[in-house]
Every structure is written in C-alpha cells, then in structure tokens.
Amino acid sequence: MAADLAIEARGLGKRYRTYASPGARVMAGLTGGRRGAFRDLWALSGVDLALPRGAAYGVVGANGAGKSTLLKVLSGTTAPSAGAYRTAGRVAGLLELGAGFHPDFTARENVLLNGVLLGHPRRVVASRLDAILDFAELRDVADEPVRTYSTGMAMRLGFAAALGFEPEVLILDEVFAVGDQRFQKKCADRLLAERAAGRTILFCSHSLYDVRTLCDEALWLADGRVAASGPANVVTNRYAAWQDERAADADADDDLPARWPRIARVAVHDAKGRETSEVASGDSIEVRVDWTNGGDETLQLGVGFVRQDQVLCAALGTRFDGLALEGAGGTACLSLPRLALLAGTFRVVAYLFDEHGLHRYHERGAGRDLVVNNDTDEVGLVRLDHAWALEPRATRAGTAREDAA
Amino acid sequence: MRSDVPSEPAPRAASTASAAAPLGPWITPGRPGARALFAEVANLPRTIAAHADLLKGGLARELRARFRGSLLGVGWVLAQPLALFVVYAFLFTRVLGVRIGADAPAATLGVYMFLGTLAWAGVSEGITRGTNAVLENRHLVAKLRFPAELLPVQAALASLIPTACGFFAFWIAAVFTPLWEAPGARVAWAPVLFAVQLLLTAGPALALAAWNVRLRDTAQVVAVALTAMMFATPVFWVASPAVMPGVESLMPLVDANPFHHLLVCWRSVWMGGAPAEVFAGTDFARSLVIAGTWGVVTTVLGLAVFLRGRRELADEV
Numbered sequence: 238m239a240a241d242l243a244i245e246a247r248g249l250g251k252r253y254r255t256y257a258s259p260g261a262r263v264m265a266g267l268t269g270g271r272r273g274a275f276r277d278l279w280a281l282s283g284v285d286l287a288l289p290r291g292a293a294y295g296v297v298g299a300n301g302a303g304k305s306t307l308l309k310v311l312s313g314t315t316a317p318s319a320g321a322y323r324t325a326g327r328v329a330g331l332l333e334l335g336a337g338f339h340p341d342f343t344a345r346e347n348v349l350l351n352g353v354l355l356g357h358p359r360r361v362v363a364s365r366l367d368a369i370l371d372f373a374e375l376r377d378v379a380d381e382p383v384r385t386y387s388t389g390m391a392m393r394l395g396f397a398a399a400l401g402f403e404p405e406v407l408i409l410d411e412v413f414a415v416g417d418q419r420f421q422k423k424c425a426d427r428l429l430a431e432r433a434a435g436r437t438i439l440f441c442s443h444s445l446y447d448v449r450t451l452c453d454e455a456l457w458l459a460d461g462r463v464a465a466s467g468p469a470n471v472v473t474n475r476y477a478a479w480q481d482e483r484a485a486d487a488d489a490d491d492d493l494p495a496r497w498p499r500i501a502r503v504a505v506h507d508a509k510g511r512e513t514s515e516v517a518s519g520d521s522i523e524v525r526v527d528w529t530n531g532g533d534e535t536l537q538l539g540v541g542f543v544r545q546d547q548v549l550c551a552a553l554g555t556r557f558d559g560l561a562l563e564g565a566g567g568t569a570c571l572s573l574p575r576l577a578l579l580a581g582t583f584r585v586v587a588y589l590f591d592e593h594g595l596h597r598y599h600e601r602g603a604g605r606d607l608v609v610n611n612d613t614d615e616v617g618l619v620r621l622d623h624a625w626a627l628e629p630r631a632t633r634a635g636t637a638r639e640d641a642a
Numbered sequence: 643m644r645s646d647v648p649s650e651p652a653p654r655a656a657s658t659a660s661a662a663a664p665l666g667p668w669i670t671p672g673r674p675g676a677r678a679l680f681a682e683v684a685n686l687p688r689t690i691a692a693h694a695d696l697l698k699g700g701l702a703r704e705l706r707a708r709f710r711g712s713l714l715g716v717g718w719v720l721a722q723p724l725a726l727f728v729v730y731a732f733l734f735t736r737v738l739g740v741r742i743g744a745d746a747p748a749a750t751l752g753v754y755m756f757l758g759t760l761a762w763a764g765v766s767e768g769i770t771r772g773t774n775a776v777l778e779n780r781h782l783v784a785k786l787r788f789p790a791e792l793l794p795v796q797a798a799l800a801s802l803i804p805t806a807c808g809f810f811a812f813w814i815a816a817v818f819t820p821l822w823e824a825p826g827a828r829v830a831w832a833p834v835l836f837a838v839q840l841l842l843t844a845g846p847a848l849a850l851a852a853w854n855v856r857l858r859d860t861a862q863v864v865a866v867a868l869t870a871m872m873f874a875t876p877v878f879w880v881a882s883p884a885v886m887p888g889v890e891s892l893m894p895l896v897d898a899n900p901f902h903h904l905l906v907c908w909r910s911v912w913m914g915g916a917p918a919e920v921f922a923g924t925d926f927a928r929s930l931v932i933a934g935t936w937g938v939v940t941t942v943l944g945l946a947v948f949l950r951g952r953r954e955l956a957d958e959v
Contacts, residue, residue: 242665250671253957259857266856309956313669313787316953321670326663330787337786350699354788359695405663 243325243406243437244311246286250319250461251306253278280306281461282319288439290325293432295448295469296441297476298458299483304441305410307458308332311439312408325437326405329355331395333410338391340384344375347383348398357402365401372427373397374420389420396424400431407431409440419616422580425451444545444582445473446515446608477514481604496531500601503527503587514603518611518620521574524603526587529566535592536562538569542607543584550578550618556594577619580611673950682949683942689789697796704800723760723808727815730756742885746917749821753812753913754920758877760808761908765843765901766868768801772847773854773864780959790955791948794851798844802836812912828911831930835907838930838937842900845940849947855958856951875901884919893923900936903929 256262257274265273281303288294296304309315311322312330337354338347348369352362370376373393375386383391399407407428428451432438442448448455448469455472457465464479465472506523507513516522524540539554553571555561562569585603590596611620674682690697731752742750772794776783783790809832816822854860874895881902883890896902906921906929915921 245665259859263857314785315956316671317669318671321668323665323668325665328787332785337782339781350696351786353693353696353699354782354786356692356788359699 241290242287243290243292244286244288244322244439245324246284246311246320246322248320249284249286249307249310249317249322250282251280251303251310251315252318253280279318279461281310281458284320284456284458284463286311286322286456288437290437291432291435292454293428293438293452294440295452295455295473296439296458297443297445297448297455297473298441298464299480302458303461304458305332306461308408308410308439308441324406327402328406328408329399329402329404330408331399331410332408333395338383338395341382343382344370344373344379344386344394347394348401351398352402355402361402369394369397369401372400393420400427404436406437406439409438411442444606444608445477446582446610449473477605494531498528498530498532498534498536498589498598500587500589500599501527501529503585503601503603505585505603505607514605515608515610516576518576518579518609518613518615520576521572522576524571524573524585524587526569526571527566528562528569528587528589530562530564536598537590537592537594538562539588539590539594540571541586541588542578543586544618545582545584545606548618550583554590554594556590561592562589576609577621578609579615579617579620581609581618583607583609673953679946679950683945686791686945689792690795693789693792696792697799700796701800701803704803720807720811720814723756723804723811724815726759726808727752727756727812730759731821742880742917742919746919747822750913750917750920753822754880754909755878756812757809757909757912758875758905760805760812761839761905762872762875762877762901763808764801764803764805764839765904766872767804768798768843769846769850769868770861770864771801772797772843773850773861775847776851776855776955777858777959783959784956790952791848791945794847794948795844798840798847801843802840805839806836809908809912816912823914825912826914828914828926831907831911834930834934835904835911838907838934839904841937841941842904842933845937845942845944848941848944850944852948852951852955855955871901875899876905880920882920882922882924884922900933900940903933903936907933 254265254275254277256265257276261274263273265271265275284303284307296307298304306315308330309332310317311324312328312332313324314330314332337351339350342350345366348366349359349362352365353359367376370379373390373396375390375394375397378386378390383394386394396409399409425447428438432451438451440451452469454467455469456463457472457476459479465475502525504512504525505514505516506525507516508521510523513522526538526540528536528538530536537554537556539552539556541552542550544550555569583606585607586600587602588600589598591598731749734749734752734755742754775793775797776790779790779793782788783793812822813825813829817824850860850864854864876896879889880886881889881893881896883893889896906924907926910921910924910926910929913920915926
C-alpha cells in the first residue's frame, strides 16, 4: 500500500543549533561540530508519518511544540537533522501569511515572482494570474503594492497563490488564523474541494474545530514528539483534555498572594447543563465562573468573548448590571439565552475587578476556546435582533409585511 | 536533495495504475557527499533553464529599478559611461598630457583606463551584491523552496548591465567621433568575454554568499579585498614594462591574476590591440584561455561551496 502514500516520514527530527558567539560558530564549522560553544535544541524528534494520497491531515499542539518545524521540513524549506522523509509529486507550502511576498511589489508582480521562483514558466503563471486574483478577491487592488494590504488581504493572496498551481500536496501553517470568517469558509470549502479532487492536505491549526471538520486523521505534537496520532476527533479530544489539565496545573504555579481574589475556573455549559466547547449560534449557554476571595472587599466580575484575531466581541460585567460579588467565594453563572455570536472561535475570559471596576485582580480564560457554528448562511460577527418590512414602491394601498423572529 | 535510501527501496509506482506521481527519493539529513554534490553542480545549467524566467524577470526589474523615477530613464545607460569617458579622455590628454608612445592617439591612456574601470566596476559590483544576495532575500530563502544558488548568479548577471552599457556607449562614440578608431572584427568575441566575466563574478559570489550567511564579517572583508584587488589589477596602470618600467618584477603576480587577463581581452577587443607598447607581451588567445579556465574553475568551486551547505541556509539566514 506504500505506493498510495503522499508523504512518508521515519524518525524525522530537526535540530536547531545556537552558538555562543560568531567565533564559536566558525570554530564549530571548521571542526565539523567537534569544538566550539553551541547549544542544540531538538524542535522535532522521532516523528513517523504515513499520509495516504487524498487525505487531509491535521497537526495540533501547543505553541513551540514543533508543528511549524514539521511543516517546514516536509515542505522542503529546511532539511531534516535526523530520519528521512519522501513526498509524492509537487509540494506547495504556505508557511506564513504572505511568505515570499515583497512589500513593494504589487499583487500581480508578487504572484508572478512567486510562481517563477517555484519554477513555473512565466507563461503558465500569467495564465493563472486572473484566477488567483479572483479567488483572493483582490482584482481591484491587484496593482497596488502589497505593503498597502491588510493582513487578511495578504493572507488571501498567499492562500490563492499556493493553491493556484495545482500542487499534489498542500502544506498549510495556520491559514485560518486571521479574521474574516467569510473568507475562512471559502478557504475551507476550497480545501474540501481540493481534497475531493485527490490532493493531499497537511495543515496545522489551533482551531480543533477546523481540524475535526477538515481532517480524517490528526497528529498531536508535544515538545517535538508525537504525543498521539489517529482519527482526528480522537486525537483532538485527547489534546483538548490535556489542555484543560494543563490550565488547571497552571493555577498552582501562579504567584498571586494567598489572600488575593482569584478565578479558579471558567467553563461554558450548554442548555442541558453539560460542559461544552462547541455550540451553535442561537443556542442558550451558561458561563460558570468559580471565584474565591481571601480578603473582605467587594469585587466585580467581567466576562469577555475574544475572537481569534483579538477582537473583543462582547463584554458583560456585574457592575454594568448593578451587581457585586460579596463573601469568600462562589460561582457566578452568566446565562446567555439565544447566543447572538455567529460562527467563529472565541476565547471566553473572566476578569475579577475591584469594586469600582478599575483595578484588575485576576483574569482567566476557559480551558478551551468556544467554537460557535451556524447553520444559516448569515455572515458577520453577531446576529442582531431584527425585523424586516418589505413595502412596495408604487401603491401605498396595500403594505406587505414580513417579520423575522 | 539526496537519493540515499535509508532502509528499503522506494516502492514502485507500477503497483498503482493511476497517473499520480509516485513517492520521490528519501530526503535525509546531512550534507551531500562528493558524488551527489558533483551531480548538483552539473545540474546548474538545467536549473538555470528551468528558472530562466526568474533570471529574465530579475534583469528587467534591475534595469527598471535603476532608472525608475528619473527624467532621462534608460538614457542614463549611455549618458553615465559617456560622461565618464569624456572626463578620462579630457583629464589624460588635455590636463595631464600623458602620452603612451609617440604615435599613439592622444586619448589612449584615457580609453585604456575607461575600459578597465568599466569591466572592473561590473566584477566588483557583482561580487559585492552577490555576497549579500542570500541574506538580502532571506524572506524568500527561509520560506520558499527554490534553488537559492540563483540569487548570487542573478546578482552576477545584473552586474554585467553597467559594463555592457559602458562598452556600448564607447562603441557608439568610437564609430561616430574621431576620438578613437571603430573596433574591428574582434567585437565578435564580446559575448564570450561577457560569459567569462560572468563566471569570474558568479564563482566568488556563490562561495562568499554562503559564507556571509554564517559569518556577517564576510561582506566587510570582501569590500576591503575588492579595493585591494582593484589596485593589484592593472585597472589604472599599465602592466607593460614598455610603458611602466617599474612593473617588471610584478609581472609573475599580474600573470596569475585572472582579472588582468579579462581586462587584456576586453581592451584588445575595443582598442584593437593598439598601441603596441600597451599590449606588449600580451596574447589575446592566451589571456582568454586563462581567464576562461579561471572562470570555470571558480564557478564550479563556488557552486560546490554553496550547494554543500545549501540546505542549512533556511535555518541560518
């Protein structure tokens, strides 16, 4: 069955070497690494992979766990330091938003330059240019320098350019990291279509939801080693559980004074009272915040919803509603009937303030990010309460009314 | 990329009927061995052919960047060297009144230095920019998989532009003014000489670019070395005992300098091998062979140095 593989790796490792000084580097270079002061850091070690053709494979793991290094090695940008790997067909890597783009060149020039850099004939690149710009929705600004683009625009261009030359294997690093939910959906749809067309996709993401929906299998990297691999939902669940555990451990480490007010735990519960991290837009949810206070002052609690791109989408506070936290501790339950947020991944953060809401004592996020899905085609950040009235222009006699709930 | 198979042979694609690409060779750590390195060096023409559009685009961009936003535009290509030429000719014929030989035209020394300056400026600029080519493009090298050896090569290629423009301006001046006799049939050698100059520039540039990534001092050393080399090479002086008697003892050193031979070739193309005093003891064919050999050898060695550590570049830029 090996011939059906798109990527195969055995014992793959990557070592980064840092030198104490330029002199140490020369010394190590001259002696083949026998002399000279340097430190080795293994960003990746002992990774085995067997990726079937046409599969989508997700890589999850904490920051610095080696995800990007793995993708960098497999895309051929950097060489492995141990083990071996091989790939089938043309590999396209999108390792960073707008990687390889020159800020002073226009989108058109950059796509052309990128294409010929990767060895495509100029003629071929030119013939794909319009399709790429159309997919990126940048046709109108295609002749502006890329430095004038927003991060999101540069990301769209990078994504479109990487997909534009029909690679057999597509390697993507955190492509869903930037806002604009609608374009993210377009990317996800395109990836699913590419996968259906037999292309192999390898990507890493902090969004476990994306990994679960797009991928068959997933790999969890911890400290450069494989912590788990297998079916995407099994691996992501194990990873999520580990994240929760780690968040709990982090508690013991914080160096707040013993009597300091603190938040012990933040959790999101669904309508049935079960703890959850995935809900649908319009669901009723409850955010439960366990807090303690060693002192005797009155406290204020705030809960915020922060989207992946660090936009604070909503913030609710006890002070705004004329309440306060008294006593040595308790659980504050914030119910949100009919959640107005539309699709996205949000960090749910609780803050403890002094009684005037000025000094922030402590802040803690829920162990897992809250993934909101929506079944409708609605786009945007929130679904506002609304009603429509459709009135014909010509006759004022009869007025058609149609209300939305 | 290496084709060493660590444990088992690559599975044959024949087992599947589909047209999908089979798994490629194993990519393993470490630097390429002598044989793999030789294969990669020999692969350069193919790499260049596959990326011809990259190099062409780079040249076009270089030309545009040089003159973008200027009134005269590409006109500067001719104006700059022409002005330089006029200054040299005026300085040596009118101000200093220097003459070589009794029968030689008044402008001889001016033309001699002008041609030497043009060729040397190209070599020197190519090596300087080639040395920095990889570091300057670190955003590409660290993020994209492409043959990075093309970066110094491209810098060397672009450095031919000022030289070529200058020679072209001289040609125009020689044909349309009485300043100098129009060059003869030896001009046909110009493409070969450009190729030799390219090799002599690209070879050092490749090795230096690789070293400069690891040790940034390289660029500084190169700047000093190029200045020293400019004076060691007969750019502003004549390596002929007939003109400058003092150089006799230096001749073995001069003869070992490939750039001297390159200048001998260029000068004999444009000056037609006259006056005899200047070209005494030189032989166009011999110099061409020596410069060409040096060019090929330095390019192969430079490329080998570059490719040996090529895969580590992404981590080191």
